[in-house]
Amino acid sequence: MTLEPGRSAVVLRCPTTSRYAGKPAEGDTVSNTDPTSGAGTPSRTVIRLALPLAALSLALSACTQGGPAAEPTEQETTVQSSTPEPSPAPSPTANGPSASPSPTPVPTAAAPPAASAGSALLTISVKQDAAAEPVQYILECVDGAPGPASTLPNAEAACATLARLGTGFFTARPNKDVICTQEYGGPQTASITGDLNGTSVLAAFALTDGCEISRWDRVRDILGTPGGQ
Structure with missing residues (x-):
């Protein structure tokens, strides 16, 4: 100054x-x-x-x-150095694991088309006795109506009988526990074979007892009326 x-x-x-x-x-x-x-x-x-x-x-x-500022004490330096710094969030890497592709569904074999109800192609064979030659007929039903291949008389009623009874009647096995009446209906025998609603059938008929006579009677429109006793 x-x-x-x-x-x-x-x-x-x-x-x-x-x-x-x-x-x-x-x-x-x-x-x-x-x-x-x-x-x-x-x-x-x-x-x-x-x-x-x-x-x-x-x-x-x-x-x-205007003098120099006071230096931080050792305690303040320790507190500042011990404060953890926030770590940065991990960024997604470009080489990360990718989602696994979904498995390709294995194509299954297509099921054959189901036969429509009332469809049949049957061979009816009837014998008057054991020595007689069998008489055969063809019964074709398409959607419950007689088809062009039918040779069976009264085919319309026969197709209606098939639709009413279904395949279970022609594929059922005889029940041995059922007691049948001992009666004789005649020497006639018959068989129905072929395809009914997509199912192979093989059924035999006779008139040897009450149970067999009852079965024949249920398919009378197909086998015809049995002979006299």
């Missing part, structure tokens, strides 16, 4: 943290350059010294406020 001629000059040094404002530190020099000052004017000397001291106080305050 430089003062005008005739004023007291002050050499200023910022004190350390142990010094306080308003008191010159060791090494600070306050000089009076006024040639007119003397020992006989103490009040004037005090005034002249007060002005530099006031300026010194202001300068010390500025040095104290």
Whole structure:
């Protein structure tokens, strides 16, 4: 700091943290350059010294406020270093596992078309006795109606009988636990073979007891009326 001629000059040094404002530190020099000052004017000397001291106080305050910032303590450094940093979320890689392709369904063999109800192609054979030659007829039914290949008399009623009884009647086996009446209906025998509603059938008929007579009677429109007893 430089003062005008005739004023007291002050050499200023910022004190350390142990010094306080308003008191010159060791090494600070306050000089009076006024040639007119003397020992006989103490009040004037005090005034002249007060002005530099006031300026010194202001300068010390500025040095104290603008001094270096306090360094962080060891505890603060430890807390800051121990705080975990958030790890970045893993980004999807381009070479990640891809979804496995779904298995290709194995084609199954197509089931044959089901025969419509009332369809039949049968051979009817009837014998009057064991020595007689069998008489054969063809019965064809298409959707319950006689087909062009039919040679059986009364084929329309015969097709209606097939539709009523179904395949179960012609494929059932005799029940041995059933007690049949002992009666004789005649020597006639008959058989029905062929395809009925997509099922192969082979059924034999006779008139040897009450059970067989009842079976023949149910297919009378196909086999005809049996002979007399």
